[in-house]
Amino acid sequence: MTARPDPAASAATDTAAAETGRRVVRTMRRALRWSLPEILFWLVAFASIFLLPGQHLILTEIAILAVFALSIDLILGYAGIVSLGHAAMYGAGAYAAGLYAIHVTGEPLTGLVVGAAAGAVIAFATSFLLLRGGDLTRLMVTLGVAAVLFEIANKAYRITGGADGLQGIWMDPILGRFDFDLAGHTGYVYCLIVLFLLFLLARLVVNSPFGISLKAIRENPLRASAVGIPVNPRLVAIYTLAGAYAGVAGALFTHTQQFISLDALAFQKSADGLLVLIIGGTGYLYGGMIGALAYKVIQDVIANITPQYWLFWIGLLMVVFVLWGRDKPQRIFATLAARLRHRREGRE
Amino acid sequence: MVTLIFDGLAYGMLLFVLSCGLAVTLGLMNFINLAHGAFAMAGGYATVILTNQMGMPFLWTLPLAFIVAAVAGFVLERTLYVRMYARSDLDQVLFTIGLVFMAVSGMDWLMGSQQQILHLPSFLLGRVEVLGVNIGIYRAFLIAVCGVLAIVLQLLITRTRFGSRLRAAVDDQRVAHGVGIPVKTVFAVTFAVGSGLAGLGGALGAEILGLTPNFPLEFLIYFLIVVSVGGTSSMLGPLYASILLGLADVLGKYYIPTLGSFMIYAVLVIVLVVRPQGLFARAA
Structure with missing residues (x-):
């Protein structure tokens, strides 16, 4: 004997799946939206x-x-x-x-x-x-x-x-x-x-x-x-x-x-x-x-x-940069951006 | 033909001494040390300066080349490298490339960019006829020295207390630390000895490899091939890989001069296709 799928339950799963699908699409679209810093960046570039x-x-x-x-x-x-x-x-x-x-x-x-x-x-x-x-x-x-x-x-x-x-x-x-x-x-x-x-x-x-x-x-x-x-x-x-x-x-x-x-x-x-x-x-x-x-x-x-020995300075830069932590500049920006966003949301 | 094989063998043995330190740091300790060649260069220049400018006998400069590179390795390991062990591969790559660049242009500044000519003592020059085979004395000397070193190293790692401590520390740092093995000291000593061997290799090879400030970059690919083709289960893998590479390079350059410099890459591709885990890798 096979279990018949309950039509109501299957419809519910369908709507749930459709809802999840919509949410995925929305999340993915959000990543594609242009943020203000991005627009500014390209305006400055041009x-x-x-x-x-x-x-x-x-x-x-x-x-x-x-x-x-x-x-x-x-x-x-x-x-x-x-x-x-x-x-x-x-x-x-x-x-x-x-x-x-x-x-x-x-x-x-x-x-x-x-x-x-x-x-x-x-x-x-x-x-x-x-x-x-x-x-x-x-x-x-x-x-x-x-x-x-x-x-x-x-x-x-x-x-x-x-x-x-x-x-x-x-x-x-x-x-x-x-x-x-x-x-x-x-x-x-x-x-x-x-x-x-x-x-x-x-x-x-x-x-x-x-x-x-x-x-x-x-x-x-x-x-x-x-x-x-x-x-x-x-x-x-x-x-x-x-x-x-x-x-x-x-x-x-x-x-x-x-x-x-x-x-x-x-x-x-x-x-x-x-x-x-x-x-x-x-x-x-x-x-x-x-x-x-x-x-x-x-x-x-x-x-x-000093025009000579550029290679030496570039090497030094790499060593210092890695020792210091190469993700630091990015992290500082991220914290700043988060703080800005926080303040803006607080005002709204 | 036999003479060529002999030359290839000498070249391969030399490659082994140059890269066996890297086989331990990179292969066993999992630290991507692209600056390994810089220690070899340090040893090479130490020998050149000591023999040519200070008039020391060549054989006496060899242990000094080892010591110079080993001390440099030890100091760098304690001050800088030790901070990089736990970092990502990318960090290690960038860090050591930075070191290479500094070493390359630092040596350029100190000694100039021209190739250094090493004056070998007369008893190591010339060729002899042995059983109808024409053999360069210096090549024979290289094979003897490097062969002894290879055997000593293999025994050191497999038979001594220090060797078993090293293997334990490499396999599982935490447990090794827990049972009382001074992991940090073991790593520092290993690193220093590896760098020292590279320095010795640089000194021995100064005459046939050609010593310029670009040495660490030029031979980087050879070191990496030796380590990854050879695998890291024992010192034998890198030894066979070095000899294979040395033979391929010398024979290739002799028989097909236009394409000879590609032979080592051909070897590399074939090994990667046939045995991606290396020729003599430890069974996983």
Whole structure:
């Protein structure tokens, strides 16, 4: 004898399920809503186009660094993968965009796509090695992949220019209208818009069910797989997406500098990106941008005091920052924000 | 061919001495110490300065290279590293990369960026013919020294009281502490000895590896490969891994000069695909 489901009870379960569903949708939408600080941040960013016309060259560098750090945030802040070789994808994007500009066309927008594709292909191909073994293996694999690409770019000097760098890149105007100028105005607006669009996409991705499943994997891969999250495919997907982002950052570098050196693939590039992100804080997307700004300001200040041995100061910065507690700036902001919100709610 | 294998063997043994300290700190103590190469560099420069500028006999500088690196390791462990043991992997990575950067540019500032040339004593130079095989004397010397070190280390870890204390402390810190093992001291001594061995390796390798301030970054990937390919169950895993890597590198660079520098990565990928837990990993 089989138990007949009671129609009334089943209807109740249905409404309860529907209610839960609605609540989930509401919670997820809330994360997508724009808060005041976020709107202010982007207003200030776009206002810099008009307010700081003399600083556009360094602001371009900051924007590119921010795209690169955003890419690292996707894998480190959301998926918890520590990478020592993110320059691999950055360099791949840079060289791909450079070679495309030399041999095919100097049109920048398709160049961006080529750069993104190059980064994504490298990331996708190497992601399968990442899935094997633990954190130590990941460090080694990412480091190794970047080292291999560096060696290839160094050895294949007929194609890449080797240690002399890739020269002779000429870019066409963007959309056929906006020419890259020496003062870097076009370049900055171009990079800022690309950064903004990539940020919007990343914001959608990390707040989607996909992004939330990544956080679950970061917190506990075993439990994540127990509740039915396909851990490995998700990691491959986010690593590939982050690779595309890094590729775009590389392509932006190529387009605005019109020169690529082996530095784009060097270990220092990866370490820089990691440091930038850590300065700004991981896991909330703005870390890369705030970090890039802070990093360039610090670099500028130190370069004014002592132009040599930048590497030493950057090392010291990393050591002190970690010893002091790298989440402290973020925590201070969080406490301030909480206090503000508290006061506002008290007034209402 | 046999000469090449001999060279590869010497190179591998050298890699073992350089990275066995890391096998203990990273493999056993689970501390991601990417600054390991900096201690090797310290030892290498100590030997170069002592022999070339102060005229000490090369063999006498070897123990001093060990001591310099060990003292540096001990001091850093007590003051800085000890605060990082309980931190996340990311913190350890950033912290030790910071140390590497400081060591690299600090050494650049002190000694300049050019490669240091070590003047070896004449009795270690030259080659001899043994059973029809052409052997470099210094290579043979390396194999002898490193081989003895490997055996001593293996015995030290498996047979002595200190070794069992270390293994206990690594397996479960709290319990080890509870039964009266001075965990902190054991870790500090282990770290110092590991750094000292790296310093000795740097001194021995100054002539064939090439000593520049960039040394810690250049050889980082080799150290990591040795540790993760070798596994950490005993000193034998890293030893086999080092020899495998040394042979692959030397033979690869000789037979396929254009692609030779990729051989170690090929080895790495193959091992990862076939045995992701390392060639000689402890059964989980």
